[in-house]
Amino acid sequence: MRVLVVGSGGREHALAWAISASPLVDRLFCAPGNAGIAEEAECVAIGATDIKGLVQFCRGERIDFVVVGPEAPLVLGLVDALEAEGIAAFGPSAAASAIEASKAFAKDLCVRAQIPTAAHRRFRDPAAAKAFIASHGAPIVVKADGLAAGKGVVVADDLASAYRAVDAALVERRFSAAGLEIVVEDFLAGEEASFFALVDGKDALPLASAQDYKRVGNGDLGPNTGGMGALSPSPLLTAPVEGMVMERIILPAIAAMHREGRVFKGVLYAGLMLTEAGPMLLEFNARFGDPECQVLMMRLMSDLLPALIAAHDGVLKSVDLRWHADTALCVVMAAKGYPDEFQRGSEIRGLDAATSDPKVKVFHAGTRRADERLIADGGRVLGVTALDRDIRRASDRAYAAVDRIQWSEGFCRRDIGRRALQN
Numbered sequence: 001m002r003v004l005v006v007g008s009g010g011r012e013h014a015l016a017w018a019i020s021a022s023p024l025v026d027r028l029f030c031a032p033g034n035a036g037i038a039e040e041a042e043c044v045a046i047g048a049t050d051i052k053g054l055v056q057f058c059r060g061e062r063i064d065f066v067v068v069g070p071e072a073p074l075v076l077g078l079v080d081a082l083e084a085e086g087i088a089a090f091g092p093s094a095a096a097s098a099i100e101a102s103k104a105f106a107k108d109l110c111v112r113a114q115i116p117t118a119a120h121r122r123f124r125d126p127a128a129a130k131a132f133i134a135s136h137g138a139p140i141v142v143k144a145d146g147l148a149a150g151k152g153v154v155v156a157d158d159l160a161s162a163y164r165a166v167d168a169a170l171v172e173r174r175f176s177a178a179g180l181e182i183v184v185e186d187f188l189a190g191e192e193a194s195f196f197a198l199v200d201g202k203d204a205l206p207l208a209s210a211q212d213y214k215r216v217g218n219g220d221l222g223p224n225t226g227g228m229g230a231l232s233p234s235p236l237l238t239a240p241v242e243g244m245v246m247e248r249i250i251l252p253a254i255a256a257m258h259r260e261g262r263v264f265k266g267v268l269y270a271g272l273m274l275t276e277a278g279p280m281l282l283e284f285n286a287r288f289g290d291p292e293c294q295v296l297m298m299r300l301m302s303d304l305l306p307a308l309i310a311a312h313d314g315v316l317k318s319v320d321l322r323w324h325a326d327t328a329l330c331v332v333m334a335a336k337g338y339p340d341e342f343q344r345g346s347e348i349r350g351l352d353a354a355t356s357d358p359k360v361k362v363f364h365a366g367t368r369r370a371d372e373r374l375i376a377d378g379g380r381v382l383g384v385t386a387l388d389r390d391i392r393r394a395s396d397r398a399y400a401a402v403d404r405i406q407w408s409e410g411f412c413r414r415d416i417g418r419r420a421l422q423n
């Protein structure tokens with residue numbers, strides 16, 4: 001088969017790495033890819049949201065199967081455009097991607113499908129939103145409706161910060177069109193975890209659980225990022241809780257999407273709050289998480305590609321995936337300054353030493369090559385991922401590899417996995 005992976009981050013490196021190991025693959029391409037992906041696939045200089053360019057490339061290269069990593073091309077209709085040309089693609093249609101692209105849609109879907117989630121109200125008018133918030137009281141959560149790169153959610157401890165969040169979206173229009181509507185919802189207390197399932201429109205195959213680390217600093221301090229680390233499995237998601245997540249959240253969501261003519265195929269990612277009343281949904285995503293994908297791929301023993309094809313073909317029932325029981329842990333190395341201003345262009349050395357451990361894989365996010373040198377070319381740059389028997393060993397192994405990497409312009413959190421160890 002001739003396969004194309006779309007995207008350029010650590011998630012796509014992990015997908016390309018897993019897919020490149022499939023005996024089904026003759027040629028593997030990635031658009032646009034990065035320096036690490038170039039070791040697994042042939043990178044082509046087409047942007048992930050250049051729908052026309054991607055379709056044209058697939059036609060020209062007679063691509064048999066496309067795997068879409070990020071949400072942006074899904075929401076722009078890449079899968080619809082490819083399927084219209086008879087090119088098979090893994091990922092939801094634009095209509096089904098609304099489960100991620102609109103929090104208001106996702107929340108209303110939860111109400112219709114009786115999926116446990118925080119009670120919510122939708123607002124376009126700032127005065128009405130503030131009046132509701134005043135009557136409700138704090139803590140309370142304010143969310144921009146659309147895709148806001150992880151910056152659209154404010155958990156407000158007091159009324160003043162909730163009002164500021166309303167103004168940021170509805171008055172200052174800080175999220176442009178993505179913030180013309182907001183969702184205001186109850187604050188949920190508990191521990192967070194993520195759960196991933198492959199979905200073929202009707203059936204779901206549970207993948208594995210993960211925990212991610214969104215804040216930039218040790219001890220979960222500082223601003224939110226795309227993700228500074230991850231761990232799988234999540235020790236919080238025991239088998240009975242996973243059963244509840246499938247029964248109460250994943251399967252009802254798939255059935256509701258099907259009923260409403262938005263048949264969902266792809267990865268359904270449930271961000272969860274594990275409360276005293278059981279798991280509750282925080283948000284749905286329509287793709288693998290980044291860096292959760294890196295830890296999932298590290299634990300996957302089976303061939304990924306036939307499972308993705310089965311999800312596309314609607315025959316997931318026939319698929320069984322095997323996972324390492326070991327823990328995978330990923331430490332993200334980012335450019336100093338991230339998630340705010342950061343510099344590109346510094347040199348990274350020592351990667352060979354870091355990967356001399358066969359249980360370590362370094363997934364690239366923002367990297368490029370200049371001559372033979374490896375150059376940092378993004379905010380999140382590397383995902384140093386290790387597999388070992390338990391969290392402590394996986395963490396020691398990952399940080400030993402991190403310490404072999406020479407990159408004075410980079411930083412990472414030093415506590416990935418540590419909170420889970422305390423639980």
Ligand code: AMP
Pocket residue numbers: 118141143150153155185186187188189192271282283
């Ligand atoms: P979301 O993008 O909806 O997953 O929200 C981002 C983050 O905000 C989550 O990972 C939680 O840490 C927090 N959050 C979102 N909704 C709530 C809620 N209802 N109660 C408490 N925290 C929340």
